[in-house]
Amino acid sequence: MQLYEKYPVYLTNSLTRNKEKFEPITPGYVGIYLCGPTVYGDPHLGHARSAISFDIVNRYFRHLGYKVRYVRNITDVGHLENDADEGEDKILKKARLEQLEPMQVVQLYTNSYRRAMEQLNVLPPDIEPTATGHIIEQIELTKKILEQGLAYEVNGSVYFDLKKYLATGKYGELSGKVVEDLLVNTRDTEGMEEKRFPLDFALWKKAQPQHIMRWPSPWGEGFPGWHIECTAMSAKYLGVPFDIHGGGMDLQFPHHECEIAQGFGAFGKSPVKYWMHNNMLTISGQKMAKSLGNFINLQQFFTGNHPLLAQAYSPMTIRFFMLQAHYRSTLDFSNEALQAAEKALKRLTNSLTTLQKMEHPGANRSTELDATLHSYVEQLYQNMSDDFNTAKTLAVLFDMSARINEFKSDRTRLYETSTEAFQQFKIAYEVFIQDVLGLKEETGQDHQLLEGTLRILIELRKKARAERNFALSDKIRDDLKALGIQLMDGKDGEINWTLE
RNA sequence: GGUCUCGUGGCCGAGUGGCUAGGCUGAGCUCUGCAAAAGCUCCUACAGCGGUUCGAAUCCGCUCGAGACCUCCA
Numbered sequence: 001m002q003l004y005e006k007y008p009v010y011l012t013n014s015l016t017r018n019k020e021k022f023e024p025i026t027p028g029y030v031g032i033y034l035c036g037p038t039v040y041g042d043p044h045l046g047h048a049r050s051a052i053s054f055d056i057v058n059r060y061f062r063h064l065g066y067k068v069r070y071v072r073n074i075t076d077v078g079h080l081e082n083d084a085d086e087g088e089d090k091i092l093k094k095a096r097l098e099q100l101e102p103m104q105v106v107q108l109y110t111n112s113y114r115r116a117m118e119q120l121n122v123l124p125p126d127i128e129p130t131a132t133g134h135i136i137e138q139i140e141l142t143k144k145i146l147e148q149g150l151a152y153e154v155n156g157s158v159y160f161d162l163k164k165y166l167a168t169g170k171y172g173e174l175s176g177k178v179v180e181d182l183l184v185n186t187r188d189t190e191g192m193e194e195k196r197f198p199l200d201f202a203l204w205k206k207a208q209p210q211h212i213m214r215w216p217s218p219w220g221e222g223f224p225g226w227h228i229e230c231t232a233m234s235a236k237y238l239g240v241p242f243d244i245h246g247g248g249m250d251l252q253f254p255h256h257e258c259e260i261a262q263g264f265g266a267f268g269k270s271p272v273k274y275w276m277h278n279n280m281l282t283i284s285g286q287k288m289a290k291s292l293g294n295f296i297n298l299q300q301f302f303t304g305n306h307p308l309l310a311q312a313y314s315p316m317t318i319r320f321f322m323l324q325a326h327y328r329s330t331l332d333f334s335n336e337a338l339q340a341a342e343k344a345l346k347r348l349t350n351s352l353t354t355l356q357k358m359e360h361p362g363a364n365r366s367t368e369l370d371a372t373l374h375s376y377v378e379q380l381y382q383n384m385s386d387d388f389n390t391a392k393t394l395a396v397l398f399d400m401s402a403r404i405n406e407f408k409s410d411r412t413r414l415y416e417t418s419t420e421a422f423q424q425f426k427i428a429y430e431v432f433i434q435d436v437l438g439l440k441e442e443t444g445q446d447h448q449l450l451e452g453t454l455r456i457l458i459e460l461r462k463k464a465r466a467e468r469n470f471a472l473s474d475k476i477r478d479d480l481k482a483l484g485i486q487l488m489d490g491k492d493g494e495i496n497w498t499l500e
Numbered sequence: 501g502g503u504c505u506c507g508u509g510g511c512c513g514a515g516u517g518g519c520u521a522g523g524c525u526g527a528g529c530u531c532u533g534c535a536a537a538a539g540c541u542c543c544u545a546c547a548g549c550g551g552u553u554c555g556a557a558u559c560c561g562c563u564c565g566a567g568a569c570c571u572c573c574a
Contacts, residue, residue, distance in 0.1 A: 037574075050574035090572075177570070181502050185570055226572090248574030253519095278574070285566065289573055324523070325513060330506080331569075337512045340524035348522085350537075391514045393524035405538050409531090470533060477535075488537050496537080
């Protein structure tokens with residue numbers, strides 16, 4: 001029996017706004033598509049939230065025994081700027097400002113995104129398709145929608161015919177929008193004069209002479225519209241329909257709404273079974289966004305180099321910080337909260353180290369403590385299966401930490417558990433921290449060397465203490481502390497250390 | 501203006517009809533040569549006002565406040 005049968009996952013489907021039992025389209029397999037970044041700037045905390053939220057989804061499904069295909073795209077054809085920029089492409093704009101080739105910009109920020117994700121211990125996707133690498137698929141899809149009579153061509157651009165689509169399909173269901181309301185607020189955006197209906201959106205755009213990123217198409221030289229890439233790539237790699245489509249809540253409208261319309265237009269069915277959206281990150285109660293100029297990029301967090309940051313925060317601190325909140329809640333950034341997260345994480349990893357060194361004495365006696373240990377493990381699964389509630393899961397892990405510390409300070413308690421219960425407890429603690437939540441120990445590269453060197457110093461200090469030469473023993477400890485290494489004397493005379 | 505979400509203790513944040521999540525901070529204590537770590541104890545909250553209920557932070561209504569989307573954004 002697979003774990004997913006024992007602990008079925010319930011997730012909040014944005015489409016229905018309800019928590020639903022997850023039933024994969026193909027039993028045992030899960031297809032996930034996540035809207036990745038538009039690579040025209042350094043990755044910031046918001047990118048991390050989305051990536052980490054769905055990394056948890058990916059990791060937990062895998063842990064439960066599902067075969068997962070996880071696709072996360074890279075948007076490297078910039079989208080049109082809306083207002084004063086007269087339809088200039090974001091990536092082009094950046095390229096012009098930085099005097100670079102557009103693809104150079106794309107490469108630069110793709111690298112920087114991947115590096116940040118690796119630092120955050122976000123597992124790489126199984127497929128990471130780029131929009132520029134799927135121009136043909138996007139053209140084919142556009143042709144298909146044209147064939148269905150749900151799009152029209154004007155001056156080398158192709159638009160989705162929303163009015164016609166509305167006769168059979170729904171628009172606004174995902175984001176809770178009413179077409180009439182949207183019409184009232186229609187703005188005069190790029191290409192409006194070409195559209196038959198204000199809410200029509202571009203599938204293919206004709207390239208202006210100065211537009212460098214351009215490809216030939218049946219409609220002339222141009223570039224794909226904003227929404228078509230995700231439909232084309234998800235269909236190619238995951239099929240229609242597929243299980244889970246994720247992204248930030250800000251993408252719900254219009255991006256995902258348009259994806260549904262396109263998918264319906266092209267394939268005659270809704271392309272996605274479950275829509276999942278992570279919430280936004282706020283800074284002093286306001287959304288952190290590029291357009292608001294209040295975002296902090298990830299390398300700034302890792303180095304502490306930003307006016308709003310009191311100190312540097314390690315990637316795992318950032319990760320832990322996000323896991324303390326549910327992915328569907330807004331999360332407010334503050335130095336205080338991050339510092340709290342840093343300490344809490346340390347507590348957790350300290351217990352993990354303690355546990356890993358701990359061996360069960362082997363006396364196989366089962367008592368009521370076994371039931372307690374059992375229930376922790378059960379709760380871990382229950383909480384994760386309940387819409388990936390990492391906050392609750394962490395609360396259980398902290399309860400388990402308290403238990404581990406108890407075992408450490410009072411070994412007799414260990415005798416009150418059966419080997420089996422203890423092993424199960426131990427494995428679950430390790431697996432949930434490291435594999436499911438993806439929290440890894442952060443150590444320097446020369447850990448091996450450090451370990452050996454410290455062993456020598458610790459031996460010297462032990463000797464000094466045995467001789468009651470506290471002046472020397474304190475000097476060793478204090479000097480190491482100044483370097484960021486904390487020695488801790490145990491009851492049994494053993495000395496442990498941690499990096500601060 | 502339309503649509504929607506939220507308002508939890510000093511701070512961050514789960515929960516959501518009855519059983520004080522958890523973390524951080526602060527205070528005291530235990531252990532320790534002194535530290536550190538760990539443990540124990542204390543600070544017991546759900547914006548306000550009504551209503552439903554045996555019982556509401558949790559459901560309903562109103563008021564106040566904050567935010568999101570409606571336009572590129574994770």
